[in-house]
Amino acid sequence: MRRQFVKTSAGVLLAFGVLAGCSLQQAATPQAGPTQPAGYEEHNDADVAFAQQMIPLEQRAVAMSEALLAKPGVDRDVSDIARAIHENDRPEVVQLQQWLKDWGAAAPGAAEQASGTHAAAIQDAEPVQAARLYLEQMIANHERTLALSKTEVDKGTYRATVAVAGGGEATLERQITTMKTLLGSP
Structure with a gap:
């Protein structure tokens, strides 16, 4: 009987040891998390905010x-800027x-995306006034875009959005300067 008990006890201890080893092995082995598509890269709240605010x-x-490009008789320099902005x-x-x-x-929700008011004012204006409205509104729009871009460069982590933001800064600054010159303001 004692011999049977020793065999049984040894078997239980062996089984326990094997199970314990498996548990330790599983704990030491990194568990596979959710798989991400190839090329996936982490992003942060700044990247999301940048995209959400830039869209409108x-x-x-x-x-x-x-609206400006559809209007005949607009100054060619203003039309050229409008075309470049549209294409970009x-x-x-x-x-x-x-x-x-x-x-x-x-x-962004529909309220953030509303853009018809500015376009309608440009459509309804005479060519010289339409160009002026366009330049004034686009300068303000570009200044907000520039501020968002600088924030994204400072706080974003998603390489593509940071690159878009950083790469666009020089273009925005150049376009703002050109539009102010066309308006006759410094």
Whole structure:
């Protein structure tokens, strides 16, 4: 009987040891977390805020540029700026929306995206006044965009949004200077 007990006890201890070893092995082995798609990169709240706030600004810029470009008789220099802004901002809106979707973040609501007021004023104005309205509104729009870009460069972590923000700063500053010159202000 004693021999049976020793065998049983040894078997139990052996089984316990094996189980304990498995548990320790499992604890030491990193558990696979949720898999991310190839090329996935972490982002932070600053990146999300940048995209959410930039979309309405760029949509407004596109709408105002389209309104100005549809108006005959506008000064060519102003039309050239409008064309450049339109060509740059339109694809950026799509990219910003895609990043928000990839991150599972909410897109700006309809209230944030309203841009028709400025575009309607440009459409309703005579060509010289339309150009003036466009330049004044676009300078204000670019100044807000520049401030957002600087914040993203300082606080963002997603390389692509930081690159867009940093790369756009010089262009924004140059366009603001050009638009102020066209308005006749320093």
